[in-house]
Amino acid sequence: xxxxxxxxxxxxxSVEKAIQYLGEEAVVTRDRETILSADGxxxxxxxxxxxxxxxxxxxxxxxxxxxCVQKQIPFLGICLGLQLLFESSEESPGVKGLGxxxxxxxxxxxxxxxxxxxxxxxxxxxxxKGRLFEGVAEDSYVYFVHSYYLQAKDPEIVxxxxxxxxxxxASVEKGNIFAxxxxxxxxxxxxxxMLENFxxxxx
Numbered sequence: 496x497x498x499x500x501x502x503x504x505x506x507x508x509s510v511e512k513a514i515q516y517l518g519e520e521a522v523v524t525r526d527r528e529t530i531l532s533a534d535g536x537x538x539x540x541x542x543x544x545x546x547x548x549x550x551x552x553x554x555x556x557x558x559x560x561x562x563c564v565q566k567q568i569p570f571l572g573i574c575l576g577l578q579l580l581f582e583s584s585e586e587s588p589g590v591k592g593l594g595x596x597x598x599x600x601x602x603x604x605x606x607x608x609x610x611x612x613x614x615x616x617x618x619x620x621x622x623x624k625g626r627l628f629e630g631v632a633e634d635s636y637v638y639f640v641h642s643y644y645l646q647a648k649d650p651e652i653v654x655x656x657x658x659x660x661x662x663x664x665a666s667v668e669k670g671n672i673f674a675x676x677x678x679x680x681x682x683x684x685x686x687x688x689m690l691e692n693f694x695x696x697x698x
Contacts, residue, residue: 496520498533500560502550503577504540506678513687516550519694525554528643536563537695539680540575541640544600545587547575564595564672570697572674577645577667580674586643596669597648601642607660612642612679617657617665617677625654625668626696627675627689637665637675637682645676 497514499507501523513522522529530536538605540547551557563570572580582590584600616636621628645664647653657665666675677688
């Protein structure tokens with residue numbers, strides 16, 4: 496069973512449908528015991544960093560997420576879910592992130608002349624081949640919707656990058672923690688393959 500953390504941050508339905516499409520049970524929940532007994536946990540999300548952290552605190556989910564990490568439960572952050580795993584975001588100065596991974600979230604550079612938010616398909620480069628990308632070709636296209644992007648402190652955890660006015664750390668992996676800035680659940684067969692790879696890691 497895959498637990499999808501519900502903290503009112505949108506985008507949950509499409510993640511749930513994708514997991515079910517792949518033949519796996521998906522439970523949308525904010526119940527501590529359900530989350531901690533799951534085979535894998537997904538933190539989806541769209542919206543503002545500060546609002547999301549406020550909700551995670553309000554629902555008592557911050558400690559639960561840290562427990563998942565300590566228990567080595569495979570954990571996948573998607574879009575805002577990736578950003579929340581890090582220490583801070585320029586979107587919400589003074590708000591601490593979950594701090595599970597080291598790095599910061601910064602605004603896409605306006606001087607690039609590219610549209611912000613970045614909405615659309617971009618190809619991925621693999622500085623290192625992560626376990627989510629088993630059977631996925633380099634330069635595969637995935638779907639992004641974001642105005643802020645990750646600068647991870649440790650380049651060793653960066654498994655995929657893309658270019659959009661800056662080099663975006665598009666996917667990271669460290670131990671049981673995986674995260675994608677893009678939306679695998681909206682990235683057609685390529686994205687479904689990544690979610691399938693995540694499910695396999697929970698077995």
